[in-house]
Amino acid sequence: MKVAICGAGITGLALAHRLAARDIEVVVLERAPRPREQGYMIDFFGPGYDAVEEMGLLPEVENVAYRVDEASLLDEHGRRRAAIDYVQFAKSVRGRLCSIMRPDLERVLRETLPSTVDVRFGAGVTEFEDLGDRVRVTSADGEVLEADLLVGADGIHSTVRRLVFGDEDRFLRYLGFHTAAFVFEDEAIRDQVGERFCLTDTIGRQMGFYGLRDGKLAAFAVHRATDPALPADARDALRANYGSLGWAVPRALDLCPPAEEVYYDQVAQVEMPSWSRGRVVLVGDACYAVSLLAGQGASLGITGAFVLAEQLTRASSIENAFAEYEKLVRPVVTEKQHVARRGARWFLPANRLLLQARRIFLRVAKLPGLERPLAAAVTGKSTALVTNLRQGTEVGRPMS
Template sequence: MKAVICGAGIAGLTLAGRLHNILGWEVVVLEKAPGPRSEGYMIDFFGPGYDAAEAMGVLPWLEELSYPVSEVSYLDENGRRRAGLKYDRFTRAVGGRLLSIMRPDLELALRERLSLAVGLRFATGPAGIDARPDGVRVTLTDGSTIDADLLVGADGIHSTIRALTFGEERQYLRCLGFHTAAFVVDDPEVRAELGDRFCLTDTVGRQIGLYGLRDGKVAVLAVHRTDDPGLPTDSRTALRQEYGGLGWMVPRILTRCPPSEHVYYDQVAQVEMPRWSRGRVALIGDACHAVSLLAGQGASLGIAGAYLMADQLARTTSVEQALLRYERLWRPVVENRQRVARGAARWFVPDSSLRLRARRRALDLAGLPGAGRLIGAHLAGKRLPPLRKLATVTP
């Protein structure tokens, strides 16, 4: 059996490894970017994806690449702490099974564990799809073709495979009213001041978060409210205009913002689709069920979903039936997280001073004894089953 996977991100790399290592499939991974992407932001990695990483044996490496976080701190324009929460509250809430890791580092760990027999082709993507009852022919952007038994779109929220198979993006994209950006700057002085805290501006309508990385670097995550779904042509200029009025370290960070080609910039959105597969063409991860950064488990769901798809393909000789069973099992899980994210949107970046003060009060209350159970319920959702109940977890 042969699979073509479009997208060398978290979900695509996980699926490629499982299909080749466990099922013995021939696998080709296509990635339209010229090489591994360095842009990305710090994520909290926990939940079913953590279980899958442990089962795949990649967890020790992720632990090496992860960062310690002592506290989430909200700071005013003068750098004074206005609110915050010790990070061990989050860690205890999920039984200690949580890592803070840069998204590019998570991809690195998955990519470097791929067998050399897996074909990984950068600067190449799909240009056309000829779906047949017994397989798929994919025409590539370089004019060549590949025949496969399965084609999987793991190419993110702006999926080309989704557009070629199911139609225009606007049918499935649900914008949540935010734009976000992420980049890395080299600033040892700011790095030293941050320590091991994740520091965010305590501001209305827009927010910048900073976290110190290795070698004097600082990771930056920016989020602001907007009704305009369009994206700027020059993201660095747009960031300086949008966040230039903020205090604390923000002006210094903006002067060091790299050129637009080294900045991740996109709208905060979810993907909602009535079905995730058509014949032997399927979607995984953000391509079919993006939960947005507001949900806090996009990477975890991407890994666990890919793990589960491979598990279903191992259980039956019918590719189509395996894809349908995967969707029936996984759809309730991701829809739960999408609902949680939409409910959290009004607090993620407060739209008024009243909501800002309410968030400060909520964080104060979260530090009280007994609040850990509530934090855990928000982090894990109400109906997220452990991976072992969905898949045959094979170490």
């Protein structure tokens, strides 16, 4: 079997890893000319953590993880108003948690790929044809290749989804926020932040900072926006929306890099009635983006990749593999999407009353015995999907 994967991000690379481990031929087509450096810190836990452990990559992932003592919410003068204790949070997920930059997780997956995997940058999919027993794909570099199936792992603005299923407006559910991330240098702010994730305790908009190993700082921002359309210039938008926040924010905005080095996007979910058609299947944000409000996008992307790879080696046909993959993963991501929408008001309070309610919530969360139920209210139900799959039927040989 030969599989063409569109997208060399976290999900696509995880899928390539798992398929190659099953002796399946894999080619990965990536639109970007090189690996992306833009991204933000994530708390990596849940079924994706289990999958990375099963893939034998947990030591490498933990090696590039960051120590985070707490997430501190600071007012406009830099005074601590509330906090999330990361030791408590880690206990709520039995210690199976690490904080990691998305580009670092992607790099671990890319650098540990088997040599048999063919990764091509600057070669995004531009045309697609389903030939019944195989697919024909044309990439941006002009090459035409054929494979047994095509996987769209190319993110929330998926090209494969557009080519096969139609315009993204049919599937994107805008949640009313814009988000941004960038890296900058400032020794004074770095010293203030220490081993914390420092966020402004503000209404309708929020900027946060955390220190990186090279002495730099990563900034993360999110604000309410009624219009999903993205601005022409990310830096101008950041100044307009965050310039008056106080504390270290104005200084960080002065040091913001050029717009092309800023990650900027809308906060949205993807909802689709079906994740596959013919010999094409979608995985990760391309078909079930949960949004950063759920905090588990990377974990669920890896989970979907793991389950899809397993089903392709177990099922009697590609169609059955696609169906079983969706049957197993859809309930998990649907619940996470619901949790994200429910928690939007808590994530970014729209008024002072909700802001005060969040402060009270975080104080209560520190009481003994409340770690797990309160964490569940934020992260949703735990799932043993990967563990159950691993303990199931012996994996067979790949379909020919």
